Amino acid sequence: MSSREKILNTIRSLTLEPKALPDIPNLRGSGDLVERFTQSIYGNKGEVLSKSEFEKWFLSSGFSKVISLSSQFSKLATLPLPEDPHALDTLEVAILDGQFGVAENGAIWLEDSHLGLRALPFATEHLVIILDPDSLEDTMHQGYEKIAGAHSGFGLFLAGPSKTADIEQSLVIGAQGAKSLRVVWV
Amino acid sequence: MKSNSPSVALFIPCYVDQFYPMVGIATLELLEKLGCTVTYPSGQTCCGQPLANAGYARDTVGTATHFIETFTDFDYVVCPSGSCTLHVKEHFPPIDGLKKEQEALEHKIYELIEFITDVLKIEKLEGKFPHRVGFHSSCHGQRGLHLSSGSELNQPPYNKARKLLENLEGLDWVELSRTDECCGFGGTFAVTEEALSIQMGKDRLADHLHHKTEILTGGDMSCIMHLQGIATRSKQELKFLHLAEILNQALS
Amino acid sequence: MTHPENAAEFLKDSQKAKWHDETLWFVRDKRDKVSKSIPEWEQLRELASGIKNNVLANLADYLEEFERNATKNGIIVHWAADSEEHNRLVLEILQQQDCRAVVKSKSILTEECHLNPYLEKHGIEVVDTDLGERIVQFLNQPPSHIVLPAIHLKKGEISELFHEKLKTEKGNEDPTYLTQAARVHLREKFFAAKVAITGVNFGIAETGEFVVCTNEGNADMGVHLAQVHIACMGIEKILPRRKDLGVFLRLLARSATGQPITNYNSHFRSPTPGKEIHIILVDNGRTAQLAREKFRNSLKCIRCGACMNTCPIYRRSGGFSYNSTVPGPIGSILSPGLDLKKHSSLPFASTLCGSCTDVCPVKINIHEQLYEWRQEVTKTQGEFAKGLAMKLANGIFKSPLAYKITGSLMRNAVKSLPNSLIYHPLNIWGKNRNLPDPPMESFQQWYRKNRA
Numbered sequence: 001m002s003s004r005e006k007i008l009n010t011i012r013s014l015t016l017e018p019k020a021l022p023d024i025p026n027l028r029g030s031g032d033l034v035e036r037f038t039q040s041i042y043g044n045k046g047e048v049l050s051k052s053e054f055e056k057w058f059l060s061s062g063f064s065k066v067i068s069l070s071s072q073f074s075k076l077a078t079l080p081l082p083e084d085p086h087a088l089d090t091l092e093v094a095i096l097d098g099q100f101g102v103a104e105n106g107a108i109w110l111e112d113s114h115l116g117l118r119a120l121p122f123a124t125e126h127l128v129i130i131l132d133p134d135s136l137e138d139t140m141h142q143g144y145e146k147i148a149g150a151h152s153g154f155g156l157f158l159a160g161p162s163k164t165a166d167i168e169q170s171l172v173i174g175a176q177g178a179k180s181l182r183v184v185w186v
Numbered sequence: 187m188k189s190n191s192p193s194v195a196l197f198i199p200c201y202v203d204q205f206y207p208m209v210g211i212a213t214l215e216l217l218e219k220l221g222c223t224v225t226y227p228s229g230q231t232c233c234g235q236p237l238a239n240a241g242y243a244r245d246t247v248g249t250a251t252h253f254i255e256t257f258t259d260f261d262y263v264v265c266p267s268g269s270c271t272l273h274v275k276e277h278f279p280p281i282d283g284l285k286k287e288q289e290a291l292e293h294k295i296y297e298l299i300e301f302i303t304d305v306l307k308i309e310k311l312e313g314k315f316p317h318r319v320g321f322h323s324s325c326h327g328q329r330g331l332h333l334s335s336g337s338e339l340n341q342p343p344y345n346k347a348r349k350l351l352e353n354l355e356g357l358d359w360v361e362l363s364r365t366d367e368c369c370g371f372g373g374t375f376a377v378t379e380e381a382l383s384i385q386m387g388k389d390r391l392a393d394h395l396h397h398k399t400e401i402l403t404g405g406d407m408s409c410i411m412h413l414q415g416i417a418t419r420s421k422q423e424l425k426f427l428h429l430a431e432i433l434n435q436a437l438s
Numbered sequence: 439m440t441h442p443e444n445a446a447e448f449l450k451d452s453q454k455a456k457w458h459d460e461t462l463w464f465v466r467d468k469r470d471k472v473s474k475s476i477p478e479w480e481q482l483r484e485l486a487s488g489i490k491n492n493v494l495a496n497l498a499d500y501l502e503e504f505e506r507n508a509t510k511n512g513i514i515v516h517w518a519a520d521s522e523e524h525n526r527l528v529l530e531i532l533q534q535q536d537c538r539a540v541v542k543s544k545s546i547l548t549e550e551c552h553l554n555p556y557l558e559k560h561g562i563e564v565v566d567t568d569l570g571e572r573i574v575q576f577l578n579q580p581p582s583h584i585v586l587p588a589i590h591l592k593k594g595e596i597s598e599l600f601h602e603k604l605k606t607e608k609g610n611e612d613p614t615y616l617t618q619a620a621r622v623h624l625r626e627k628f629f630a631a632k633v634a635i636t637g638v639n640f641g642i643a644e645t646g647e648f649v650v651c652t653n654e655g656n657a658d659m660g661v662h663l664a665q666v667h668i669a670c671m672g673i674e675k676i677l678p679r680r681k682d683l684g685v686f687l688r689l690l691a692r693s694a695t696g697q698p699i700t701n702y703n704s705h706f707r708s709p710t711p712g713k714e715i716h717i718i719l720v721d722n723g724r725t726a727q728l729a730r731e732k733f734r735n736s737l738k739c740i741r742c743g744a745c746m747n748t749c750p751i752y753r754r755s756g757g758f759s760y761n762s763t764v765p766g767p768i769g770s771i772l773s774p775g776l777d778l779k780k781h782s783s784l785p786f787a788s789t790l791c792g793s794c795t796d797v798c799p800v801k802i803n804i805h806e807q808l809y810e811w812r813q814e815v816t817k818t819q820g821e822f823a824k825g826l827a828m829k830l831a832n833g834i835f836k837s838p839l840a841y842k843i844t845g846s847l848m849r850n851a852v853k854s855l856p857n858s859l860i861y862h863p864l865n866i867w868g869k870n871r872n873l874p875d876p877p878m879e880s881f882q883q884w885y886r887k888n889r890a
Contacts, residue, residue: 003721004517007673010725011498019495021678022488024685027478044701085663086629104688105698118710119662122655122702140684140699148680153511153708157687160701162655166570166586168593169461170613175569176624177655177702203881205874210881214889226885229838239790239809241816252838277809329792337470338748338796340479364463368750372789377866379787381446384870385754386789389459415871 024141033103033136040106044160045173046181054128054184058093063126068095069116070130072186085119094124098183100135102143107157108183109147118154127161127178133185192261194222197295199270199407200232206407212434213266213298219437220306224264227256235273239373243279250278250288258287262305263295266430268327268405271297276330297331298430299405303346310349313436316356320399321347322390322413323366324406333405337366347405347429354436360399367393371412387416394424401425403432441787444759445751454592459753461589466747468696469797476688485685487801490738493676494728500643500676501719507646508717511708516718521551524720528553528635528668529560531716535666537633539563541624543650543657544571545637546584546741547670547720550763553635565627567656569620576603582757584764585694585743590756624656634660638671638717639740640686644679647707648717651690651700658704666714669706673719674728674737686740689799694742727775732810736771738800745794745804751787760784767794771807778818785811 001009029036038048049057058076067088068077073095082088096115098108108129110121121127137143140157147155162177173179194217198210210226217224233253234246253274257263265271275292302308323345327333334345351357370376370386377383391413394402402424404410414426439447449455473479493500505515518524524547532540540557542548542564554564554575566575570587574580576599581587588596597611606619636657640649648669650657661667677683691700709715728734746752746766757765762773762781770784785808794804867873879887 002517003519003523006519007517007719007721007725008498008501010721011501011728014725014729016495016497016728019488019491021492022485024485024681025481027481040698043698089625089629107687107699107703117662119658122658122662140688141681144681144684151707153706153710155705155707156658157699157703158701159699159703162653163701164569164617164654165695166568166573166588167596167613167616168591169465169586169589170593172614172617174621175617175654175656176567176621176628176659198881205877207877207879207881207884211884214885226882226889228882228886228890231838239812241785241812241814243813325789325791325793329796336793336796338793340474340476368789368791368793370750370789372791375786375789379442379445379751380866380869381442381449382751382754383789385449385455386750387871389754411874412871415867415873418872419870 027141028138029104033138034133036103037101037106037136040104041160041181041183044106044181045163045171046106046160046183048183048185050185054182057182063092065090065092066095067091067093067116067120067124069114070095070097072130081116085117085123088117088119088123091124093126093128094120095128095130096121098129098131098135100137100143100146101131101183102137102140102157104139105159107140107143107159109143109155110158111150111155112152115154121156121158122162122177124178126180126182128182128184129158130184130186191221191223193259194224194262194264195257195260196224196226197230197257197263197265197270198226199265199267201411202266202407205411206428209266209407209428209430212428212430213264216430216434216437217264219434220302220308222306225260227260230256233270233273235270235277236373238273238277243277247279247281251281251284253278254281254284254287254291257291257295261294262301263291264298264301265295266298266405266428267407268297268324268331268333269408271295272326272330297327297333297405299347299350300331300333302350308350310353311433311437312353313433314355315351315432315436318358318360318398318400319351319432320360320362320394320397320402321345321351322369322402322404322409324404324409325366325368327405328366334366350433351429360394360397362393362397364393369409369413371409373408376412383412384416387413391417391422391424395422399424401427401432403427403429405429439761440783441755441759441761442783444761445755445787448756448759449754455754457592458590458756462747462753465586465695466744466797469693469744469747472692472696472698476692482685482689483799483801486689486799487738489677489682489685490800491735493678494674494734494737497673497676497728500678501673503643504641504646504676505719507644509646511646513646513708513715513717516716518718518720518722520722521720524551524670524718524722525553525556527718528670529557529562531666531668532557532562532633535632537562537631537666539565539627539631540633540635541565541567541627541631541660541664542635543637543652543660544568544587545635545670546764547637547672548635549580551670551720551722553670565624565631567624567627567660568652568654569617572620572624573599580763582765583743583746584741590758625659628659628663631660631664633666633668634664635668635670636661638669638675639690640683641671641676641717642678642680642683643676645707647680647705649683649703649705651687651703653701655702658702662710666716667706667709669715669717671717671719673721673724690740690742693744693797693799723776727772730775733771733775733807735802736768736775736807738802739768739772740800742799744797744799748793748797750789750791750793755787760787767804767808768802771804771811774811774815778815782815782819785815
């Protein structure tokens with residue numbers, strides 16, 4: 001007998017009392033979505049910028065290796081999207097479109113079709129996500145409702161830059177992945 | 187609860203009986219001052235918790251049977267210990283032939299404070315106790331019997347003992363840093379995990395000393411015995427009283 | 439060594455023990471605060487518990503549904519009855535890829551299976567990529583906490599370790615500096631690895647996808663650069679529907695560290711074209727635990743670590759004192775199911791205070807199961823001294839007369855005997871604690887005189 005059969009048969013041989021699957025009510029938070037989202041992102045150690053604030057930061061930083069998949073900021077790109085993610089090693093900035101954000105925790109949904117390469121938001125040194133404030137959802141419940149029918153091979157809720165507190169619980173931003181996250185309203 | 191009042195039986199835990207008779211006396215006198223007719227059934231012994239918590243619940247059938255029989259004829263059983271009360275309610279082994287009596291017991295046994303607030307429906311006590319009092323929230327009373335809200339849960343804060351104490355004239359309530367951390371007594375834990383038990387006790391005492399507790403009180407003498415034992419050994423200037431003693435003194 | 443021995447050892451370094459307690463208390467306090475910012479917190483716990491109960495009641499069906507959907511999505515699904523089979527499956531995939539160095543993100547399951555030593559024995563370099571895990575790996579230690587793997591170490595120790603392993607400046611203890619050094623070291627490993635291993639936080643039956651949560655982004659760094667992704671998943675990690683994630687992702691990070699969500703929550707549904715995703719569904723004692731009615735719902739655990747942070751024992755004895763892959767309260771109800779004899783002291787490493795049960799996001803009645811495991815442990819210990827003492831005690835407590843005689847003997851013994859002669863338990867009691875001053879008479883005696 002294969003392990004598959006063994007495991008499934010063992011489970012099926014047990015008398016397990018039926019337990020109903022609960023419905024999930026439409027739970028919501030309260031307060032202004034943009035305000036809560038912004039507060040959440042800062043709590044996660046990211047930043048939220050207006051378009052002009054972003055442009056000012058970008059121009060003053062003088063990056064030379066920039067990939068932009070956001071149509072509104074395509075002019076800022078200095079590099080095309082490579083075929084091999086290993087070429088992202090020295091990438092300084094990635095600019096991506098976020099699909100929507102969640103106010104309660106700052107999570108932004110990113111999907112395969114907008115990522116170019118799945119490694120992009122992780123491997124880049126600085127990550128910029130372009131987001132429409134009207135796209136904000138209240139809690140994760142509404143977030144999952146929104147992507148109930150989505151079928152992309154990969155998607156993620158990204159809520160901040162790479163961070164760790166593994167050394168004496170001191171928070172350090174920029175562990176293995178992106179060292180910063182900037183969310184830009186458009 | 188004067189005439190025709192329900193009959194109240196006192197259950198005095200074994201270690202209170204043996205080591206802290208004054209807590210038993212205070213409990214009795216307090217209930218009498220509150221108008222109850224109280225009987226102490228003389229054949230009572232112990233609830234069996236030390237055995238059960240050590241992993242020998244199956245050996246407590248005799249103890250539990252004796253307990254149920256001793257308290258069958260009363261309307262209420264009141265006990266100055268949250269821990270023992272919880273044990274009777276939740277951890278007695280099922281006793282053949284006494285199913286009805288056992289079920290009745292589980293519903294009629296009360297820890298002293300909850301008996302005062304929930305059965306006697308006493309909202310506040312008029313009395314005087316001009317001392318700075320630190321409250322030790324014993325785990326079984328709090329998380330088991332829900333005598334106060336837990337810091338872990340998202341629930342409106344409440345504390346049945348505090349409600350009674352705070353109204354006493356002159357009583358100064360101590361706010362602790364960790365309102366409901368375990369003292370480390372834990373029954374046999376106190377000896378099988380001696381090092382941890384002592385450290386936990388020391389940490390609780392340090393919290394009380396830091397916040398200038400004058401009298402440390404609580405609803406379980408087992409926790410207090412442990413804390414007092416450590417405090418006395420390290421010659422700390424703390425006084426220890428059971429809640430029943432404070433309330434009884436305040437009402438006199 | 440038993441838990442009490444390990445705990446006593448841990449407490450000897452009193453400063454470090456105090457730091458450990460206060461640091462984890464701080465994490466618990468953050469959890470308390472953030473959970474109180476969600477008015478429906480208790481409702482979420484109830485929902486999560488209900489969903490997991492439903493999963494456990496229908497596990498075989500959900501596993502098949504998950505397998506069917508994952509396979510449809512192009513994921514290769516494997517089944518492992520035990521740790522040996524799991525390890526062998528991982529090795530075979532690595533060998534097929536001719537992979538000599540693999541990167542791995544945090545996975546308690548692979549710790550449980552002792553995957554690292556197995557792969558190393560077969561000549562494969564394993565690099566744990568979570569910072570805390572990399573630190574303990576350098577020291578040849580297991581994690582001491584399932585969420586905070588290096589919480590038992592001080593930055594001075596990590597500084598020395600990194601000086602030796604990563605050539606950082608001697609004496610530089612700055613966490614930012616040390617983390618940056620690890621970043622450089624680990625990115626080199628990520629960019630070189632052909633295969634990446636991750637754990638799984640949730641597998642969704644309805645869609646065949648699985649979710650991995652990290653703050654460092656190390657799981658994603660590994661898998662998106664590698665050709666092959668191996669995901670190791672305990673069979674209890676299933677959730678029925680995608681929308682259930684809404685409940686669980688709201689609870690997980692808040693319970694674990696007090697943050698509203700982990701910064702990276704990746705949903706893997708199908709591989710990048712040209713790449714492979716393998717998922718290994720592992721039993722390793724889980725079906726046996728499912729068969730134990732009293733302990734079944736310990737399988738609801740989502741590995742948030744909240745019970746460790748709140749446990750007054752864990753905080754003062756450290757993760758290693760448990761000598762089990764999952765330490766702390768939840769480990770003490772899971773591990774006896776794997777090896778009752780080895781872990782027999784764990785159910786007693788608790789005061790049954792119940793705090794673990796109240797922080798648990800899936801409402802596992804941890805302290806009640808500790809109590810139940812105690813009953814099981816003593817059954818296997820036969821008529822040891824402790825058993826006899828307990829039987830004796832029952833004899834005393836069921837007889838009022840015997841109780842009276844023993845009671846007065848006890849009080850007199852306390853009065854008259856020198857401390858060293860008082861019998862065993864009282865002797866240990868008295869090492870660092872005074873006994874109460876014995877009263878002249880018991881309450882019973884007083885009552886007879888004054889009221890009867």
